[in-house]
Each structure stands twice: as C-alpha cells, then as structure tokens.
Amino acid sequence: MEMETCIRERRSVRRFTEEPVDHETIEKIIDLARFAPSWKNTQTTRYYVIEDAAMIDRIREEGVLGFEGNQKTLAKASQLVVVATVNKRCGYERDGSFTTSKEDRWEMFDAGIATQTFSLAAHALGVGSVMMGIFDEKKIAEIIQLPEGQSVSCLLAIGYPKFTPDPVPRKEVADLLQYR
Numbered sequence: 001m002e003m004e005t006c007i008r009e010r011r012s013v014r015r016f017t018e019e020p021v022d023h024e025t026i027e028k029i030i031d032l033a034r035f036a037p038s039w040k041n042t043q044t045t046r047y048y049v050i051e052d053a054a055m056i057d058r059i060r061e062e063g064v065l066g067f068e069g070n071q072k073t074l075a076k077a078s079q080l081v082v083v084a085t086v087n088k089r090c091g092y093e094r095d096g097s098f099t100t101s102k103e104d105r106w107e108m109f110d111a112g113i114a115t116q117t118f119s120l121a122a123h124a125l126g127v128g129s130v131m132m133g134i135f136d137e138k139k140i141a142e143i144i145q146l147p148e149g150q151s152v153s154c155l156l157a158i159g160y161p162k163f164t165p166d167p168v169p170r171k172e173v174a175d176l177l178q179y180r
Contacts, residue, residue, distance in 0.1 A: 001123075006120055006123055006124050007120065009123070010119060010120055010123040011128075011164060011165045011167065012129070012130040012165065013128025013129060013130055013157075013159070013164075013165065014072070014073045014076070014157070015076055015161070015162040016076055016077055016078065016128060016157070016158075016159025016160060016161060016162060017160045017161070017162055018078065019078075019159075020051065020079055020159070021079055021127050021158055021159060021160065025127060026049055026158075028121070028125060029118055029125060029127065030047055032117065032118075032124075033114055033121055035117070036110075036113045036114040036116075036117035036118075037113060038090065038110040038114070039089070039091055039106045039109075039110055040090075042089045042090055042110070044085045044086035044089050044107065044111075045083060045085055045110060045111050045114035046083075046084045046085070046086065046150060047081055047082075047084075047118070048081065048082040048144055048146070049079060049080075049081050050080040050082060050144060051078070051079055053078070056074055056077065056078075056079075056080050057074075058143050059074060059080065059135075059140060059143055059144075059155075060074035060075060062139055062143070063135055063136050063139045063143060064132070064134060064135050064136070064155075065136055067134040069134075070132045070134055070135065070155070073130060073132065073157050074157060076157075076159075077157035077159055078159055079158050079159060080155060080157055080158070081129075081156040081157075081158055082140060082144055082146070082152055082154075082155060082156075083111055083114070083115050083118070083152070083153045083155070083156060084111075084146055084150045084151060084152050084153060085107045085108075085150065085151055085153050086149060086150055087104075087107065087149050087150060087151055088104070088149075089107075090104070090106035090107040090110050091104055091105065091106030092104070107153070111153035111154060112153075112154075115131060115153070115154050115156065118156065119131065119156070122158060126160065127158055127160065128158065128160065128161035129156050129157065129158045130156070130157050131154055131155075131156055132154070132155040132156070132157065133155075135152065135155055137152045140152045
C-alpha cells in the first residue's frame with residue numbers, strides 16, 4: 001500500500017470479525033512501529049497485547065471509567081494492545097533534570113508517534129484499530145500487571161474490520177496552515 005493511500009484510508013475501527021490477528025502479523029506491525037522517532041532515540045514505547053477474554057472483560061468493566069463507547073468497542077474486540085512507556089527517560093537528561101519546558105510530556109508525545117505508526121502499519125496489513133484515551137491508568141496497570149517504572153499511554157483495540165467506516169469530514173488545508 002502506498003503511504004498516501006494508507007494515511008488517507010486509515011479509519012478508526014470499532015467493530016471486528018471474530019478472527020484474532022495472528023502473532024506473526026502483530027510482530028510485523030511492531031517491527032514497523034519500532035521505527036517511530038523518539039526523544040534522543042530512547043525508544044521507550046512498549047506494547048502489551050491482551051488476548052485473554054477475561055482480562056479484556058475486566059478492563060471493559062473496571063478500567064474505562066464507565067465510558068460506554070470504550071465498553072462497546074472492547075465487547076467486540078478479541079485483542080487489545082495496551083501501549084505503555086518507560087517512565088523518566090523522554091525529555092530527561094541523565095542527571096534527572098528536564099531538557100526543555102515540556103518536561104515529562106515528551107513521553108506522551110513519543111507514545112503518540114509510536115501509536116500512530118502502529119495504527120498505520122496495522123492498516124497497511126489489513127488490521128483495524130481504534131485508539132482509546134478514556135481509561136483508568138492505575139487500574140489498567142494493575143489488571144495487566146504492568147512492570148513498575150512504566151505508565152499506560154493508550155489503549156488500542158485491534159482486529160480484522162467487519163467493515164470500513166465512512167470517512168469523517170476533515171478541515172481544509174487553509175484552515176490548518178499559516179505562513180509567517
């Protein structure tokens with residue numbers, strides 16, 4: 001798939017077939033996502049693929065702050081990727097001080113780049129995904145037994161799309177761009 005086509009045609013997918021994404025395909029997606037740029041090449045993004053139905057149900061029931069949209073999506077997903085970051089590396093110097101006024105927000109910036117790269121790679125391989133940001137970080141970390149020193153950045157439901165959602169309206173370039 002050409003890059004421009006991939007970017008233009010990728011959609012947030014919330015309904016999946018029952019066929020799980022095989023591990024070989026997931027590993028190809030991660031292989032591509034690992035090339036996402038990161039602060040001083042720290043590569044702190046980690047991916048936890050949750051396939052255990054009981055664990056996904058627990059996340060749906062206890063971990064998404066009662067947000068109905070995420071609960072519905074998780075009820076239809078056979079796999080969930082918990083995107084996490086290693087703490088206190090992005091934006092930090094070796095002595096623990098911050099490099100810029102953005103302080104530790106570089107962690108989320110890097111996680112966002114990596115998550116988008118993951119989503120585009122998934123789309124190129126026929127896998128749908130949706131990024132979910134409404135969740136209880138501590139509860140998710142507890143449920144999946146996230147290693148100490150890491151934080152949950154995003155939840156990604158993944159699977160083979162039941163259908164391709166229609167595109168949503170996009171702002172025009174003129175609304176987004178200014179030259180100075």
